[in-house]
Amino acid sequence: MxxxxxxxxxxxxxxxxxxxxxxxxxxxxxxxxxxxxxxxxxxxxxxxxxxxxxxxxxxxxxxxxxxWAPPSSAITWLIAAFLFWTAVTTLFAFSGDAAWPSFEKFVKIQAMILATLVLVRGQTKIHWLVVVIAFSIGFYGIKGGIFTILTGGGNRVLGPAGSFITDNNALALALCIVLPLFRYLHLQATHRWSRMGFMLCMVLITLAVLATYSRGGMLGLAAVGMFLLLKSRKRAGFLIVALLAVPLLLSVMPDKWASRMNTITDYQTEGSAVSRIETWRFAVNLGLDRPARGGGFGASTNSTIFWRYAPPNASKPRAVHSIFFQVLAEHGFVGLGLFLALLIAGWRSCNAIRRQTFEDPEKKWAYDLASMLQVSLVAYAVAGAFLPLPYFDLIYQLLAIIALVRVQFVAEPVAAKSRRAARPNVEALS
Incomplete structure (x- = not known):
């Protein structure tokens, strides 16, 4: 059925x-x-x-x-440059059989990011795209939060099979990224019951992140909480809810969850953390040996390549659990530079939107959205530093939304205003 x-x-x-x-x-x-x-x-x-x-x-x-043409912005050009560089590294990859399928998948993702840049025009379309993104991923957070309450947090929350977010760590990252989008929807809601509903969604998603048992997700969640307070309007009410909800949510989780989270500070004796650091050293060694081209897609998960560049005391091959180190291993320092520049461009564009819309009541929605997208970028950078998701389509689509908001509601109106100011006053001249 x-x-x-x-x-x-x-x-x-x-x-x-x-x-x-x-x-x-x-x-x-x-x-x-x-x-x-x-x-x-x-x-x-x-x-x-x-x-x-x-x-x-x-x-x-x-x-x-x-x-329509894609908006001419730093984000647009950097996405194109990063895609081009992944093509270059694919040509020189250690294993073309592994690199080309991954490159083709990345091209398909970027084709739809192009469609987003071309087709999403106007506040209404941007808003509904944010709604769809938030609830498409938030569904698993809401469902997972309810499941955690009913089961006492004894089982891990996982994502849908065969997707980017199947793994508990990947789901935690995705939920941390969309959590600020629910805060944006909460700020835009005009009815009391809608605001309460969005706040409830945020509480359940937070609980679901805890129930993934992901330590990277936990760090991302902490960063999201801090930046939500820094970037939000109407902070007092949000702070009160957070102070009441966090202790309650933590009380739901069992002792084995607390034991796992405690390994964050005692990483030297935890096998998973030690092997993760070994893979980071492997990525640095590979990047230093091939600083421009890297190893190509799939190099970070190839056991033969791992043993060639692994540190002397490495225990076993393992995927590079970090968006930054994975890009370094697969696309060299050039690719890593483009990837970092893209994230920085997203952050700076949000700052520009916030400055230009802060005092404009009609564009308060753009101010709120840019603020919350900055929190999403923080979530991706912090949690992603420990997770292998550098090609996750979600982050590229959110960057596309940032570019759309800046060009349509900041750059173009300012340019039009400048042109009108520069136009000579015919009546005055006569």
Missing amino acids: RDIALSMLILGLLPLIIVQPYIGVLAWSWLGYMNPHRLTYGFAYSLPWVQIVALLTLAGMFYAREK
Whole structure:
């Protein structure tokens, strides 16, 4: 029954995507992040729904009557530059058989990021894209939070099978990233019950992050909490809720959760942490040997390459659990520089949006969204420093949203105002 219902829903969306490709961006985000087909048990489980929607969206974008160009911003150019450099490193990869499929997957992701940059125009479309992203991933946080309450936190919360967020660590990272988006929705809500609902979602998602038993997720959650207080409007009410909710949420978790979190400070004696540091040293050694080209996609998980560059006391091959060290190993210092520049450009663009919209009541939504997207970037940088998700489509789509908000609601209006100011006053001259 689930297979039939989901298939009918998606098939009903396909004609709309051809006519209105923006709907395809929403559908791709929903299917790509939530993976609802992975919640079925029959024929719909393995059908390539995401690819079908992506192809129709791209076709609709190219044949649409109204043509838009991607916003000219540092973020746009850096995404293109990073994609180009991954192509270069793929050409010189240690193992082309492993690198090319990963590169092709990354190209497909960036094609839909291009569609986001081209098709999402105006406040309403940006807002609804944020809503879809937040609830597509937040669904597993809300469900996981309820599950944790019912089971006493004894079982780990996991993501949907066959997705970027299947692993408990990856799910924790994704939930930390979308948690600020719920705060944005909370700030924009005009009805009391809506605000209470969004706050409840945040509490349940926080509990779900704890229940993933991810130490990187725990660090990311702590950073999110701190920056939410620094970046939010109406901090007093949020602080009161946090002070009341955090002790209650921690009391739900069992002793084995506390024992695992305690290893964060005692990492020298914890095997997982020690082997993680070994992989970071491996990444540095590989980067120093091939500073420009790196090892290509897949080099960070290749056991043969690992033993070539591993430190002398390494215990066993393991994936590089860090977005930064993984990019270094696979794309060299050039790739790492572009990746860091992209994240910095996102942060600086949010600062520019905040400065230009702070005193404008009509653009308060843009101020709130930029503030919360900065918190999402912090979550990605902190939790991602211990997790292998440098190619996660979510972060690139959020960066695209930042570029869209800055160009459409800050750069273009300011440029138009400057042109009007520079235009000579004909009546005065006469």
